[in-house]
Amino acid sequence: MRHIILHGHIFKNAGSTFDWSLNRNFGEGFLDHRDNRAMRQQRAKHLATVVSSTPGLTALSSHHLCYPLPQPPEVTFHTAYLLRHPIERIQSVYAFERKQDADTPGAVAAKEKNFAQYVAWRMQEEIPRTIRDYQTSYVAGFHTRHVKATAPADWLQRALHHLEFLDCVGVVDRYDESMVVFERYLEPFFPDIDLAYVRQNVTQRDIASDAIDTRVHNTLDKLGDLAAEVLSRNSYDLALYRQANQKLDEAIARIDDFDRRLAKFRKRCKRINVGSVLERIGLQ
16 A cells, blocks of 8 residues: 655645655655646546656645545545634735745735735735635635635535545644644654654744734734725635644644654754754855
8 A cells, every 4th residue: 555645735834844844754755746737627637647657656745736636546645734824824925925036916916015905906806816715715625726706605614524534734833733743643654754844935924933813913903994804705714724723732632742742843853953054054
């Protein structure tokens, strides 16, 4: 039986950091899948083809992971998602697109508009739903189509149902705890799994030390009269985020030595971060 980790890489949800850890663990066995058109159009068929044509594949990350998944014979998928508070995520999306060297509509708009203007632009129905219940549409499997529509209620039910049966559901603002849970679940299939990390592709906003509630409050404060609309258009993502936190709490409660594991995990992270700095300055 082949065991393959599938990472549903949601934009601005710490996915690059998780991918860094997967690459560190599996090397050539890790695929950062970038054939987005094929994955969007062929979905499960394309994923099945990638799996069958890549016998050494151990982990795959895709911005357009399909759902439902294919069911290749003698293959077990272990799917991982990282969810983020949707209001905090908005600030990160804006900061990223503002500095991005690209001419996409989002990158152009972020450079031309201040934060509130950019968010107001993103709230329009004809603009892709990057900050309008986007995580719900992704987990429900509709991120590759109907991207400009208002999310129907059944998308949330579908996303919550999908989440219920996943063992690797993490929360971005609880990243270390999430990785300990992931490691504990994946250990029987990948005995040497080590998800310690060096942060990747982060903005200053992503590494803010304020509590999540403070960061969310500050973001809503910046939006002023627009805040109510933003909350309304992310109500499904807020429900999904709450469910992800509850699922993470339940997973932590099932790990008897969780505190010890978390402390050891953070020591591993500190060690590889020091090593990364030394390598960068040429001392290792």
